[in-house]
Amino acid sequence: MLIKHxxxxxxxxxxxxxxxxxxxxxxxxxxxxxxxxxKLVGEGQSYREISHxxxxxxxxxxxxxxxDRAT
Numbered sequence: 001m002l003i004k005h006x007x008x009x010x011x012x013x014x015x016x017x018x019x020x021x022x023x024x025x026x027x028x029x030x031x032x033x034x035x036x037x038x039k040l041v042g043e044g045q046s047y048r049e050i051s052h053x054x055x056x057x058x059x060x061x062x063x064x065x066x067x068d069r070a071t
Contacts, residue, residue, distance in 0.1 A: 030067070033060075036054060037061055047065070
């Protein structure tokens with residue numbers, strides 16, 4: 001439950017920011033999908049469902065989530 005609240009808080013912060021978001025840990029393509037991936041993870045969707053929905057590989061979704069948790 002704590003992770004879900006943390007993800008929702010990050011999605012809210014990202015969505016509320018007026019300018020471009022800088023994520024030094026993420027590549028340009030990963031940063032582009034960060035908010036969407038975290039939102040869908042927070043909704044309880046599996047990495048496979050998220051990858052299919054966004055047109056990413058399951059490993060890319062996993063990498064995005066791992067890098068976010070490391071920050």
